[in-house]
Amino acid sequence: MISKLLTRLKRAAPSLTGQQQSRLDxxxxxxxxxxxxxxxxxxxxxxxxxxxxLSLADDHLIAIGAIGIHxxxxxxxxxxxxxxxxxxxxxxxxxxxxxxxxxxxRNGLPPEEALLAFLEFLDGAPLLAFHSAFDETMLRKxxxxxxxxxxxxxxxxxxxxxxxxxxxxxxxxxALDDWLARFAIHNDERHNxxxxxxxxAQLGLMALRGAQMKGxxxxxxxxxxxKAQRWLSAARY
Amino acid sequence: MSAALIQHxxxxxxxxxxxxxxxxxxxxxxxxxQLAYYAKGEVIASPKQGAAxxxxxxxxxxxxxxxxxxxxxxxxxxxxxxxxxxxxxxLAHRAVTSEYRADEDxxxxxxxxxxxxxxxxxxxxxxDFCTRRIAALFEQSTQAMQAQLSQTSSEQQPLxxxxxxxxxxAPVTCLPDTTIRCALQTMQDAHLxxxxxxxxxxxxLGIFTLRDLLQxxxxxxxxxxxxxxxxxSSQPVSLPPTALAYEAAMVMxxxxxxxxxxxxADGTLRGIVSERDLFSLQRVxxxxxxxxxxxxxxxxxxxxxxxxxxxLTLNMMAQGVAAEQITQLISTLNDLLSSRIIELECMNxxxxxxGSCQTEICWLALGSxxxxxxxxxxxxxxxxxxxxxxxxxxxxxxxxLLPLARRINEALDRCGFPLCKGxxxxxxxxxxxxxxxxxxxxxxxxxxxxxxxxxxxSIFFDFRSLYGNATFAAALxxxxxxxxxxxxxxxxxxxxxxxxxxxxxxLVRDFVVDQQHTLDIKLNGTTPFVDAAxxxxxxxxxxxxxxxxxxxxxxKAQHNNNVAEIEGWIEAFHFLQTLRLLHQYExxxxxxxxxxxxxxxxxxxxxRRILKEAFRQSRKMQSRLAMEYNL
Numbered sequence: 001m002i003s004k005l006l007t008r009l010k011r012a013a014p015s016l017t018g019q020q021q022s023r024l025d026x027x028x029x030x031x032x033x034x035x036x037x038x039x040x041x042x043x044x045x046x047x048x049x050x051x052x053x054l055s056l057a058d059d060h061l062i063a064i065g066a067i068g069i070h071x072x073x074x075x076x077x078x079x080x081x082x083x084x085x086x087x088x089x090x091x092x093x094x095x096x097x098x099x100x101x102x103x104x105x106r107n108g109l110p111p112e113e114a115l116l117a118f119l120e121f122l123d124g125a126p127l128l129a130f131h132s133a134f135d136e137t138m139l140r141k142x143x144x145x146x147x148x149x150x151x152x153x154x155x156x157x158x159x160x161x162x163x164x165x166x167x168x169x170x171x172x173x174x175a176l177d178d179w180l181a182r183f184a185i186h187n188d189e190r191h192n193x194x195x196x197x198x199x200x201a202q203l204g205l206m207a208l209r210g211a212q213m214k215g216x217x218x219x220x221x222x223x224x225x226x227k228a229q230r231w232l233s234a235a236r237y
Numbered sequence: 238m239s240a241a242l243i244q245h246x247x248x249x250x251x252x253x254x255x256x257x258x259x260x261x262x263x264x265x266x267x268x269x270x271q272l273a274y275y276a277k278g279e280v281i282a283s284p285k286q287g288a289a290x291x292x293x294x295x296x297x298x299x300x301x302x303x304x305x306x307x308x309x310x311x312x313x314x315x316x317x318x319x320x321x322x323x324x325x326x327x328l329a330h331r332a333v334t335s336e337y338r339a340d341e342d343x344x345x346x347x348x349x350x351x352x353x354x355x356x357x358x359x360x361x362x363x364x365d366f367c368t369r370r371i372a373a374l375f376e377q378s379t380q381a382m383q384a385q386l387s388q389t390s391s392e393q394q395p396l397x398x399x400x401x402x403x404x405x406x407a408p409v410t411c412l413p414d415t416t417i418r419c420a421l422q423t424m425q426d427a428h429l430x431x432x433x434x435x436x437x438x439x440x441x442l443g444i445f446t447l448r449d450l451l452q453x454x455x456x457x458x459x460x461x462x463x464x465x466x467x468x469x470s471s472q473p474v475s476l477p478p479t480a481l482a483y484e485a486a487m488v489m490x491x492x493x494x495x496x497x498x499x500x501x502a503d504g505t506l507r508g509i510v511s512e513r514d515l516f517s518l519q520r521v522x523x524x525x526x527x528x529x530x531x532x533x534x535x536x537x538x539x540x541x542x543x544x545x546x547x548x549l550t551l552n553m554m555a556q557g558v559a560a561e562q563i564t565q566l567i568s569t570l571n572d573l574l575s576s577r578i579i580e581l582e583c584m585n586x587x588x589x590x591x592g593s594c595q596t597e598i599c600w601l602a603l604g605s606x607x608x609x610x611x612x613x614x615x616x617x618x619x620x621x622x623x624x625x626x627x628x629x630x631x632x633x634x635x636x637x638l639l640p641l642a643r644r645i646n647e648a649l650d651r652c653g654f655p656l657c658k659g660x661x662x663x664x665x666x667x668x669x670x671x672x673x674x675x676x677x678x679x680x681x682x683x684x685x686x687x688x689x690x691x692x693x694x695s696i697f698f699d700f701r702s703l704y705g706n707a708t709f710a711a712a713l714x715x716x717x718x719x720x721x722x723x724x725x726x727x728x729x730x731x732x733x734x735x736x737x738x739x740x741x742x743x744l745v746r747d748f749v750v751d752q753q754h755t756l757d758i759k760l761n762g763t764t765p766f767v768d769a770a771x772x773x774x775x776x777x778x779x780x781x782x783x784x785x786x787x788x789x790x791x792x793k794a795q796h797n798n799n800v801a802e803i804e805g806w807i808e809a810f811h812f813l814q815t816l817r818l819l820h821q822y823e824x825x826x827x828x829x830x831x832x833x834x835x836x837x838x839x840x841x842x843x844x845r846r847i848l849k850e851a852f853r854q855s856r857k858m859q860s861r862l863a864m865e866y867n868l
Contacts, residue, residue, distance in 0.1 A: 072345065073271035076242055183342060184297060186245075195244055202344060212595035213276075 016112060016147065023116050024147055030124030035154035037219040039208050043078075043125040044069045044219065049135045050193045052086075053095050056134070061111075061142040062086065062100055064118050065193030067201050068125065072208055074201050080121040081194040083108030084142070099217055111146040115139075118123035119151075127221045128207075129175045130200050132157040154219060160226045165210035179203055239626065242267040245346075249295065252319030253843055255294075262360040271353045272296065272823070275339035282323060282337045289326035289333050292353040295319065295470040298343025302335035314853065315340070320846065324367045327353050360716040364396035400485060400499045401478035404508030410435040413442055413466035417454060420445065420465045431496055433509060434469045440504045443469030444496060473502040478507050485510050489825045520781055530573040536581060538647045539574055543652040547613065547825075554822050560815035565712040569656070572602070576704045578648045586641045598623045599702050599709035600645075603661060607699035608783045609766070610814070614831035616662045617646065617654040618696060620668035622709040631804055638669055661696060674718075675713055678763060678802075683720055686730040694731065698771060699782045714780050721775050732866040735768035736859055740852035748837045758820060761831040762813040765855045766806060769862050776865070784810060802857070809854035812847055816840075 016024065037044060047066040053059035061084055068078035083100065085108040108114065118139075131134040132155045135138075143151035149168055162179055163170035174178045180187060185202045189195035244263060245361035249255035249263055257265075267706055275281050281300060282289060293300075295318050301727070302314040302492045312597055314335065315324060326333040409574040411420050424447070432444040450480045453459070453468040463645065474488055475498035485497045499507045505621055533539045535666050550567050583594035587779045605611050621642060623634050642663035650656050663669050670678065675833050679697070682690035698717065702710035721727060741749035741761045750756050774787030777794040785807055821831045837845055862868070 073273045075345075076245060076270045076272065079242075079267045127247070152640070185344075186297070189244070198244065202272070204272065204273070205344075206276070209274055209276055 002178055008090045010220040020112055022099045022117060023120070024168055027116070027119045027123075028149070031119070031122075031151065031153050032124070033152050033154055035126035035219040037126050037154075039072070039212055039217055039219065039222070041071045042129055042219075044204070044208075045122055045125045046128045046197050046204050047135055047139075048129065048193050048196040048200055049138050050100065050191065051138055054134075055139075056137045059138075060086075060166055061110075061138050064114065064139075065195070065197040066118070066121060067194070067197050069128075069185060069201060069208070072205065072212075074198070074205065079198075079201075080118060080192060082114045082117060086110060086164040090120065111142060115143055119143075122153075124145065128156050128158060128200075128204050130158045130179075130203070132159070141176075154223070156226055158200065160229050161207050161211070161222065162203065164225060164229045165207055165214070176200065185200045243272075248319075249294075251842075252294075253846070254362055257362050258362045262356070262363065264360060266352075266356055268346060269348055271347045273345050273347050275300075275343045275345065277339055277341050279339050280336060281343075281345065282333050284334060284336060285378045287332055288330050288350075288504070289323050290350045291329055292321065292324075292348040292350070293337075294346040294348075296344040298345075299340040300337055300343055300345075301340040302337045315849075334728065344848055357824065364735065367863045373653055376801060383783070399477060400480050400482060400497075400510055401507070402508055403482055403514055403671050403829055404499060406507055408433055408509045409693075410439065410441070410506065411465060411793065412437065414464045416462050417459070417465050418466060421450070421461070423566070426687045430511075431509070432465070433473075433506060434465055435506055438504075439506050440468070441473055441475065441498050441506045443471040444498070444595055445469040445471045455766050477502065482510075489630070498746045527570065527573055530570065533577050533581075534539060536578060536651065539578060539581075539648070540652050543574060546574065547653065550613065551822055552824060554818055560811050561610065562608045562819055563818055564612060564770045564814060567613070568606060571606065571611055571615075572703055574652060575600075575602075576654065578767070579645055581834060582641055582645045582648060585644070586734060594705060596706050597626065600663065600702045600704040601710060602703040603700050604696045605699075605744045606703075607701040608765075609701075610767075610784060612814075612818055613825065615654065616657050617649050617731065618717065619646075619663045620700070621663040621670070622706075622713065623669070623671055623707065624706070625671050631669075631674060634671065635669050639664055639666060646661035666676065672709060672713065673800070676716055679713075679717060680720065683724050683727045686727055689732045691731055695768060695771065701782050712806055718775065718778050718780065722778065728772055729866045729868075731768075731775075732774050732862050733868055735765065735772060736863060736868055738765055738768070739859070740765060740855040742852045742856065748852075753832040753834065753836070754838055757833050758817045760833045762851070762855075763810060763817065765859060766810040769858050772862065773865070798859075802861075805854050809851035812851050818850065841847075 033098060047064065048127050049061055050063040050064075051059045055155075063083050064080065066080040068075050070078070097137055109117070127136075136153075136155050140151045143149045147154050158179075159176075162173070166173075169179070169182050173182050175189070179185075180199055180203070183203070183206065185199050187199040190199075211225070216225065217227055245267060246263070248849045249267070255263060255266075277296070279461045281293065282291070295316055297318055300316040300317065300320075300322070318335075322337060323335075330350075334384055365747050393548055409423060409427055409429060411423060413434050413436070415434075424430070431444055433441050434443045434445060435441045438524075443466065447470060449468060449470065459468065462682045474494060474497075476485055476488070478499050478501065480499075488497050490493065496540060497510050497511045499510060501507055526542065526549060529542055529545075530539070534540060546567070550563060550570070579600055580592070584835050598624040601607070601620040601622060602618070603620060606613055606618060621638060623631075623632050623638060625634055646656060646664045656662065661668060679694075683692050700710060700713070738760070741756045748756055749761075756762070761785075767797070770784040770787040770791070773791045774781060777791050779787050779790035779794070781790050788807050816835065817833060820833070820835050824831045842846060
């Protein structure tokens with residue numbers, strides 16, 4: 001029975017080339033759920049993913065966009081934008097959302113390569129996203145499937161932090177688009193992973209500035225604020 | 238190449254100077270850019286931070302720079318999306334002189350100082366922008382205006398424009414049963430050479446021209462009470478509005494017509510295009526025009542030529558000739574026209590003995606005409622200096638000259654120079670004076686300096702001899718410069734007066750505008766430059782009357798001390814004049830009355846930026862004036 005299970009696991013395990021495996025081994029030590037990043041000086045990466053749908057269980061990753069914030073400033077050159085090659089292109093309704101056509105999906109990078117490149121780009125920096133649970137789950141699922149790696153990392157969620165830092169807008173702003181509109185941040189290419197990441201990063205700059213004005217100095221403090229906010233809103237209902 | 242850089246390209250290709258930079262230089266810059274956020278009220282750069290260490294381009298939001306100066310409203314500067322700062326401080330490795338704050342939440346692209354300096358070495362366009370600022374922007378704007386205007390200029394692409402773009406105004410028509418007399422009256426009233434006969438639905442049935450009048454009516458001995466339909470040419474040739482001027486020219490050449498009708502697809506009349514519309518520019522050349530002006534035999538001829546002057550100068554504008562040249566050209570042609578009018582009227586007045594007008598009087602051009610800065614629309618400002626002949630008094634001379642001056646003023650009016658509302662004209666006994674009387678008048682103004690005296694001085698002290706004995710004007714100028722230099726209080730008063738007219742830069746928004754959202758580009762724009770140049774020019778002993786020449790004389794007198802600063806003022810003045818001419822040009826194209834009211838909100842981004850920069854130059858010039866006179 002146990003051996004049966006083991007064989008199944010073995011069969012499901014991804015087949016990385018030796019080189020890929022050594023790249024993964026090299027980057028693994030930097031991945032950690034706790035971050036020592038200082039908000040005023042260190043690098044934080046803002047990420048946005050495009051997927052075949054909104055179901056955490058059934059849908060899969062199509063594109064990753066990310067950009068680095070260094071000491072409170074977005075560095076334009078420090079960006080990441082890759083498509084993952086798909087066996088089967090996602091359905092038409094989904095293509096209409098992100099605009100990544102079937103051919104482009106089939107022409108993307110092999111998923112192992114794309115994910116390794118992302119982890120290398122990340123270089124251990126903590127992650128910031130809007131509704132980060134979604135991006136985190138999608139990335140974790142993909143890393144598990146294609147790299148056999150459990151990608152557990154330090155995340156903070158702007159969807160949670162923004163209402164806390166800008167309570168005057170909290171009632172009216174829920175979705176990413178609400179906040180972008182609120183602060184007049186233009187994004188001509190909504191649902192392009194990188195464009196969304198850049199727009200999100202602009203919200204990130206505002207949040208980081210707001211957090212620092214409240215005396216927060218570290219990424220951990222940011223995560224603590226998020227936890228408190230989650231607890232409070234759970235208690236409120 | 239990072240995709241994030243490509244995503245920001247469209248922003249930069251929308252704003253000067255980045256829109257003209259080579260793509261590789263732009264990408265080089267993007268590679269090194271950071272994007273920062275500044276919350277409302279936050280300081281972005283301050284004199285207290287030491288040497289400037291970043292170059293900022295505003296991505297979104299509003300930034301306010303304030304000089305830590307005494308007079309608050311004089312020291313504010315608003316910067317909008319696409320604008321950059323600081324430039325001077327980075328070039329000079331010094332601290333900024335203004336404090337820059339986010340006036341609302343702002344995102345700025347930032348380039349570090351070393352990268353900024355590297356980029357200057359890399360990109361000539363960027364260097365030009367940073368070191369020549371307003372001059373470089375102005376050049377770019379002029380080119381843009383030329384590009385825009387050349388599409389409407391009939392010379393550069395004479396025959397490739399559509400008929401729709403050539404038609405000037407709505408056509409005058411009459412119904413087929415209108416009497417010939419009635420039609421002729423309408424033509425007379427509207428100064429038309431032809432009349433279109435159309436049915437009630439405005440579908441053209443025929444055309445009747447003045448040439449038809451001779452052959453078909455007068456020589457045929459027809460009654461003027463007959464309907465026009467009997468003498469018109471029926472079934473006139475018509476083309477659609479989308480047809481090209483080329484096609485109309487072909488039709489005219491082939492059929493020998495002078496007019497082609499322009500009709501919509503449903504047969505209704507849109508307008509009429511005449512041979513003159515198509516070939517107007519080619520017919521009137523500058524040399525030919527000036528010869529005609531010199532040889533014109535009557536005021537009636539000159540009236541016709543004055544239209545050619547306007548047409549020619551408007552066309553020059555359309556070809557992008559610079560404001561300085563256009564205003565000089567207008568003034569030169571107007572000088573010729575005025576001189577010929579004076580000559581003809583002197584002859585009519587019986588002052589035929591050779592040269593009596595030339596030796597006894599000097600006709601003065603005042604105000605903008607005196608400065609050689611006339612625009613398309615200028616009313617007349619003039620006066621006479623006469624010498625008192627043996628056995629005459631100033632009063633008897635004046636009584637003799639006033640009727641003549643009146644006729645000249647009226648003739649000028651008919652040639653498109655409206656009579657001066659303030660009656661500053663040679664036909665006013667106050668301004669038809671002997672040399673001694675002028676000196677007495679000027680002395681009074683200089684010694685008393687009442688508000689009215691100062692206003693008069695600002696018009697009269699730009700005097701220039703236009704016709705007659707020029708030595709009278711030269712002598713008066715020499716006397717005036719000496720008088721002014723011995724009465725320092727006068728220029729001080731003039732300066733205080735000039736400083737009351739502040740450039741319309743707003744505290745709250747970009748510009749101070751009136752309820753119609755416009756500002757007066759003459760009063761608020763060029764006048765502060767003209768006033769300051771007059772005062773500084775008089776102070777430096779310059780005998781020039783033109784604003785630019787005065788400024789150049791000042792620069793010379795100061796031994797290159799402020800040459801760069803003064804060049805900035807000159808550029809700004811040229812820009813404001815260009816904007817004013819362009820505005821008048823557009824009024825005329827629309828068939829509206831010409832005025833000086835422009836709406837900054839309707840300008841394109843580039844021109845709005847330069848306008849702001851020009852007003853800043855105006856402010857600098859006023860600060861200089863205030864400093865010179867301790868105001």
